[in-house]
Amino acid sequence: NRSRDVLDQLKIDKGEYIVKGKLKISYSIESLRDMLLKPRVFWLMVPAGEATENVVNEIVNIAEPGDIVIDGGNAHFKDTHRRFDAFIPKGIKFLGIGVSGGVRGLEDGFCLMAGGNKEGYEYICPALDSLVTPEGAHNYFGTGGAGHFVKMVHNGIEYGMMQALGEGFGVLEKSPYSLNLLDVGNIYQRGSIIRSFLLDMAVNAFREDPGFINIEGVISATGEAKWTIEEAHAEHVPVDVIAKSLEFRERSQYDKAVRDSFAAKLVAALRNQFGGHEVKKVESL
Numbered sequence: 001n002r003s004r005d006v007l008d009q010l011k012i013d014k015g016e017y018i019v020k021g022k023l024k025i026s027y028s029i030e031s032l033r034d035m036l037l038k039p040r041v042f043w044l045m046v047p048a049g050e051a052t053e054n055v056v057n058e059i060v061n062i063a064e065p066g067d068i069v070i071d072g073g074n075a076h077f078k079d080t081h082r083r084f085d086a087f088i089p090k091g092i093k094f095l096g097i098g099v100s101g102g103v104r105g106l107e108d109g110f111c112l113m114a115g116g117n118k119e120g121y122e123y124i125c126p127a128l129d130s131l132v133t134p135e136g137a138h139n140y141f142g143t144g145g146a147g148h149f150v151k152m153v154h155n156g157i158e159y160g161m162m163q164a165l166g167e168g169f170g171v172l173e174k175s176p177y178s179l180n181l182l183d184v185g186n187i188y189q190r191g192s193i194i195r196s197f198l199l200d201m202a203v204n205a206f207r208e209d210p211g212f213i214n215i216e217g218v219i220s221a222t223g224e225a226k227w228t229i230e231e232a233h234a235e236h237v238p239v240d241v242i243a244k245s246l247e248f249r250e251r252s253q254y255d256k257a258v259r260d261s262f263a264a265k266l267v268a269a270l271r272n273q274f275g276g277h278e279v280k281k282v283e284s285l
Contacts, residue, residue: 029058039066041124045099048075048223056083065091068120072097076227077115077145077152084116084144093120096144098151101136102274109136113154115147156228156242159221161198162270163245166263169202173262182206201273202266209269216280217264219249219271 007025017023026032033040042059046052052075059069069092071080080096087094095116101108109132114121121140128138141150172179185203189195209215225246232239249267251258258264271277 029062033062038064039068039123040064041068041070041127043070043072045072048073048079052079060087060090060092063090063092066093068093068095068117068123070095070097070120070124071148072099074098074151074155074222074224075145075148076223077149080115080145080148093117093123095120095124096146096148097138098147098154100151100154103276104274105136109133110138111136112138113147113150114138114140115142115145115149118143152224152227152231155222155224156239158198159225159245159249160241161196162267163241163248163263165198165202165270166261166266169266170261170263180210182210198270198274201270204273205266205269212262212265212269214281215265215268217252217259217261217266217268218280219252219264219268220277221246221249 004027007027011018011025014023018025024035026035032042036042040063042063044052044055044059046055052071052073056069056071063069069087071083071094075096077096084094084096093116095114097115098113099105099110100113101110105111112128112132114128118140125138132138141147169181169184172181172184182203185199185206189199189203205212225242229239229243229246232242248258248264252264252268253259268279272279
């Protein structure tokens with residue numbers, strides 16, 4: 001999923017890692033296969049949907065029995081289960097690993113939710129251990145799409161938590177007391193029941209742009225909350241908070257009242273803080 005120009009620039013930017021043997025660059029999937037030691041481990045980080053399907057199909061054609069293929073993207077758990085089943089006759093060990101931690105994961109350690117071939121999971125545990133250090137963790141949840149199912153629901157919960165923060169601080173912002181929201185966020189982070197990583201990200205956002213005067217509350221949705229809701233409805237499980245949070249994001253695309261609300265701006269800012277997602281800037285008059 002890389003162009004030649006990007007790889008050429010990577011050679012320049014990370015040349016010392018290449019010299020030390022810590023980084024190897026491949027311009028084709030065939031050369032990637034040839035430079036890996038057996039059993040090969042292919043870890044894919046590709047957007048869910050058609051892109052993942054295309055890359056998985058390429059891997060099928062070049063992988064050999066005993067190789068391990070990992071989808072670390074946000075694939076639908078049913079797609080992961082289908083791919084898991086398809087790899088079994090070929091003797092290839094397929095894993096779907098949900099990855100959480102955002103842009104802070106490299107520093108703090110990632111949260112890795114694994115499903116699929118258990119033998120493959122056990123083989124890559126040393127690599128997973130290095131990725132979750134110092135504060136993250138990894139766990140195996142079962143065959144097929146179990147890992148991506150856990151990650152899907154994680155993202156649904158995330159939507160609801162972000163919405164609650166947005167709405168709560170929206171009420172605080174409109175209070176008659178001229179509250180400093182940075183101070184409020186800081187005190188909430190010291191021993192309160194609602195202290196959290198997301199609240200920490202809110203504090204960072206308040207520090208950078210206290211009134212969110214430079215951003216619009218246009219909030220994208222990546223699909224996992226919708227899948228969570230669909231699965232919940234199929235199992236007759238109420239998910240009112242998650243459903244309302246997704247509806248709010250959808251309305252932010254066309255409803256100016258929602259888009260201009262403090263809640264929407266905070267949710268947009270949170271996505272930028274923890275995931276590096278683009279924030280739409282307010283156009284200058």
